[in-house]
Amino acid sequence: MAKDMKGIAASDGIGIAPAYLLVDPDLSYDKVKVDDTAAEYARVKKAFQDSIEELTQIKENAKDRLGEEELGVFDAHIAILSDPEMLGQIKDNIENNHTGAEEAVDKVTTAFADMLAAMTDNAYMQERAADVKDVAKRAMSHLLGKQLLNIAGINSPVVIVAHEITPSDTSQMDAKFVKGIVTDLGGRTSHAAIMSRTLRIPAIVGSNEITTSVEHGQMMIVDGLNGDAIIDPSDDQVKEYEAKAEAFEAERAEWAKLVDAPSVSKDGKEFEIAANIGTPDDTEDAVKQGADGVGLFRSEFLYMDNDHMPSEDEQFEAYKKAVVGMNGKPVVVRTMDIGGDKPLDYMPLPKEENPFLGYRAIRICLDRPELFKTQLRALVRASEFGPVSIMFPMIATVAELRQAKAIFEEAKAEVQKDHPGLGDDVKIGMMIEIPLAALNAAQLAKEVDFFSIGTNDLIQYSFAADRGNEAVSYLYQPLNPAFLSLVKHVITSAHENGAKAAMCGEMAGDEMALPLLMGMGLDEYSMSATSILRTRSMMKKLDTKEWAGYVDEIIANCATVEEVQDFVKSKLG
Known part of the structure; x- marks a missing residue:
């Protein structure tokens, strides 16, 4: 008898094939005390070096299937294996506690992964915990002399079923045989989900219990839509x-024809569909997918992927590369969004009980203006090569916003000593992700050129629910009618005060939310590049005037998420 299961749709498409249970070898070990700590650490070094060589070979084998961004994952894994901080902690653990190599590697990598997993306000960094686990599993397999599964050897159609898929797993998959992926864990921003979309393998993540519900060889259908x-x-x-599946492939072929088409509604209203990116290299995919611009460049990764504070010139080169890569289309850069939950080895920050509500993002920048001005000068310089907008994160009050703008003016003046007029056309905006800022949107809109609604955090803070906590995940409700009313208030306040309204959270690419946001008059929708053409296609079929009326009906009459969903489905047909 058929059994239905639900998860997060991570990669579009439909796959039908027998289940292939991806089960790791037994990597358990006995805890021992060692006398020769030098020899034990030498075992660690060899295991790490063997892992590096293995990853280098996997990367080489994957070059024909993956793009530059996806291949960069292996460089990140090699960097983790080469991290002197991690190796130093493992060495200290062995020398100070006389623990065996396996226990030391397990303890230290688990601590690193737990630290990343705790970053619940940043899904991207939270899901990097899987990278550390992947690296640790590979190193442990070498220490224990165990062979990891050879996914590259799959030679018949299958649906991969796993507790969690790692980037090196997906890199070895041949889309000719892997017809789908279903996992217990993961989210839409995990590397595995991103790679699945790149390989066009239908995927569902976060199903919670797929591995205990299916047996190897059982027939499965994966509806990644x-x-x-x-x-x-x-x-x-x-x-x-x-x-x-046949209908979807035909639809995808039609989407491809929209790469150079305008983002316009059925009734002729023009919008912008932009891409969220994390590195300058991501612009290549954004352009391929027909992005109208970059709506969110997460600049914090310039800091987090470094072993030192990036200089003005280093930042300038990164921003310049992104701006040039977009061929004259606008690039919105979010200023440094780091904090106590995202520690930098080279910039000690205070330990906090609740770092998500603490010393982070714009609060650090305002407290350390010279650090802030280094980034702002680099951005002003990059504006010579194309349109640049600067967006401040975590703004709560008008006073904070004015202070940030004043520091920007100082930085711009410093650049203009040698480059008169440069930066005068840079637009200034802010994230709306704190409920107080959303409520005070009318006042804040008078101070900026644009808002960008960061729905991931705005939902989390509005519902007082950690979106990384499974026990309260049911409260992640972008279609809650009260939340929709708050979003509409922000958009209306922006327009009434001459500011543009954009959105860069997951909600911007949500098919159920799109018609409502169009009805509210949202100007820009920034999302994963792979969602752009689907969104542009859907946008062409929607009448904004019609949906403006529906939004009013929903806010006036709907009390629950389910009621909103039913209403939207009934109107979409």
């Missing part, structure tokens, strides 16, 4: 989903 997995489907269900 809706997040549905069906175990042991009936013949009729297989036929139904084969037809859906």
Whole structure:
């Protein structure tokens, strides 16, 4: 009898094939005390070096299947294995406690992964914990003399079922044989999800219990469009989903024709669909997918991927590369968003009980203006090569915003001593991610050129619910009618005061939210590059005037998320 399961739709498409349970070898070990600590650490060094060589070979083998961004994951893994801080802690653990290599590697890598997993206000960094776990698993396999599964050896159609998929797992997958992926863990911003989209493998993540619900070889359907997995489907269900898969591929072919098309509604209203990026190299994919610009460049990764504070010139080169890469289309850069939850080895920050509400982002920048001005000068210099906008994160009050703007003016003046007029056309905006800022949007809009609504944090703070905590994940409700009312207030306040309204959270690319946001008059939708063409296609079919009326009906009459969903589905047909 067929069994239906639900998860997060991570990569579009439909796959039908037998399940392939991806089960790791037993990496358990006995805890021992060692006398020769030097020899034990030498075992660690060899295991790490063997892992580096293995990853280098996997990367080489994947060059024909993956792009530059995806291949960069392996460089990141090699960097983790070469991290002197991690190796130093492992060495100290062995020398001070006389622990065996396996225990020392396990303890230290687990601590690193736990630290990243605790960064619940930043899904990208939180999901980097999987990278550390992947690296640790590889190193442990070498220490214990165990062989990891050879995914590259799969030579018949399968659906990969796993507790968690690592980047090196996906890099070895051949899309000719891997028809789908379903995992217990993961989110849409995990490397595994990103790589699945790149390889066009339908994927569902975060199903919680798929590995305990399916047996190796059982037939499965993976609906990566809706997040549905069906175990042991009936013949009729297989036929139904084969037809859906064929229809989807035809639809995807139509989307590809929209790469150079304008982002416009059925009734002729023009919008912008932009890409969220984390590195300058990501602009290549944004351009391929027809992005109208970059709506969010997460500049913190320039800091977090370094072993030193990046200089003005280093930052300038990165921003310049992104601006040039977008070929004259606008690039919005979010200023440094780091804090107590995202520690930098080279910039000690105070330990805090609740770093998500503490000393972070704009609060650090205002407290350390010289650090802030280094970034701002680099951005002003980059504006010589194309349109640049600067966006301040975590603004709570008008006073904070004015202080940030004043520091920008100082930085711009310093650059203009040698480059008169440079930076005068840089637009200044702010993230709306704190409920107080959303409520005070009318006042804040008078101070900026644009807002960008960061729905991930705004939802988290509005519902007082950590979105990384499974126990309260049901409170992540972008379609809650009260939250929709708050979003509409922000958009209306922006327009009434001459500011542009954008959105850069997951909600911007949500198919259920899109018609509502268009009805509210949101100007710019910034999302994963792979969602742009689908969104542009859907946008062409929606009438903004019609949906403006529906938004008013929802806010006036709906009381729950379910009621909103039912309403939207009924109107979309």
